[in-house]
Amino acid sequence: MRFGATLHLCLSLTLLLAVGNGRAQNSQPSEYQIKAAFLFNFVKFTEWPPKAFADATAPIVIGILGDNPFGDDLKQTIGDKTLNNRPLVIKEFRSLTEAVNCQVLFVSSSEQNRLTEILKSLQGSSVLTVGEMDHFTETGGMINFVTREKKIRFQINNTEASKAGLKISSKLLSLAAPTG
Numbered sequence: 001m002r003f004g005a006t007l008h009l010c011l012s013l014t015l016l017l018a019v020g021n022g023r024a025q026n027s028q029p030s031e032y033q034i035k036a037a038f039l040f041n042f043v044k045f046t047e048w049p050p051k052a053f054a055d056a057t058a059p060i061v062i063g064i065l066g067d068n069p070f071g072d073d074l075k076q077t078i079g080d081k082t083l084n085n086r087p088l089v090i091k092e093f094r095s096l097t098e099a100v101n102c103q104v105l106f107v108s109s110s111e112q113n114r115l116t117e118i119l120k121s122l123q124g125s126s127v128l129t130v131g132e133m134d135h136f137t138e139t140g141g142m143i144n145f146v147t148r149e150k151k152i153r154f155q156i157n158n159t160e161a162s163k164a165g166l167k168i169s170s171k172l173l174s175l176a177a178p179t180g
Contacts, residue, residue, distance in 0.1 A: 036077035045169040052126035059089040066108030153177040
């Protein structure tokens with residue numbers, strides 16, 4: 001229970017920082033501001049094997065494959081943050097060959113028709129795949145955004161994450177919505 005409160009506080013603070021940049025205090029965060037804050041927290045609560053980085057100071061790259069639904073929200077949320085002495089960097093990718101050069105890959109819904117091909121091409125790499133489409137985790141994706149009772153939640157396929165050598169915090173796993 002204590003972790004849930006801590007994660008909620010971290011998420012809330014992240015949202016406040018993202019939304020507080022020149023917007024009215026009473027405005028609600030947008031869908032993609034919330035998803036950007038979740039992405040930041042996914043990075044915080046995931047551990048990559050050393051082979052996922054070129055060296056000890058290499059950045060954590062958050063990639064977006066396909067159309068970027070975040071606009072500037074992801075950049076505003078991530079800003080100039082670092083985690084574990086690694087800077088966070090956002091890159092947009094247009095091809096699968098580029099997409100393996102990141103630690104987190106958000107697969108845009110514009111790529112739904114190529115989802116099986118994308119996930120197959122990432123097998124054997126330590127890339128945390130995140131999506132927002134039906135059957136993403138059942139197809140082999142690792143984290144999927146879903147809407148439940150008008151709230152943005154997420155599902156986790158820990159089997160696929162483990163195959164990629166990723167360790168997702170048990171505390172984060174406990175907050176995931178059930179699949180199916």
